[in-house]
Amino acid sequence: MKVDTPQLIAPGTTYRVVRFPFGAAESTDRFEMHQVVQPDGYVVSDWATDDRSGLIWPSRPGWGTLYGLLQWEGASASGGYTELRDQFVRDPLGLTPTPNDTTATEHRTPTPGGQFFAKHWGLFVNPATPLALRVTHNDASPRLLTLAEFKLVIHPAE
Secondary structure (H helix, E strand, O other): OEEEEEEOOOOOOOOOOOOOOOOHHOOOOOOOOOOOOOOOOOOOOEEEEEEHHHHHHOOOEEHHHHEEEEOHHHHHHOOOOOOOOEEEEOOOOOOOOOOOOOEEEEEEEOOOOOOEEEEEOOOOOOOOOOOEEEEEEEOOOOOOEEEEEEEEEEEEEO
């Protein structure tokens, strides 16, 4: 999944699910893991306002490799961020009996120039448990996440 429509992220310690468009607006979904009609029957009506648009529902169980790419706008001139945070999470919206299982959480200090980060992580995945990429920051003002990608590759675990 890929999105280049900027998303305004409020500051604080609460992580926000990164949202992604569907259909012709997304790069590819060959294995149908990111659909408007989700496996539990829920229908996403507006990807830009519904956190469910950030969910990947694995197409099969196995060893998953997650990939994320994040690009942030610069810090505000007054009270700018000193930390950008991101993480992968199983069931961020509490749709299963064991929600909010976070992994690969990173707290990053700004670098000179642009704030562009790539990450990857491995974990076991299950079709009944959706996955998401979440972010937050500690700026005094909301900041734009200007580009994001989130991908899952599933290797059979037999």
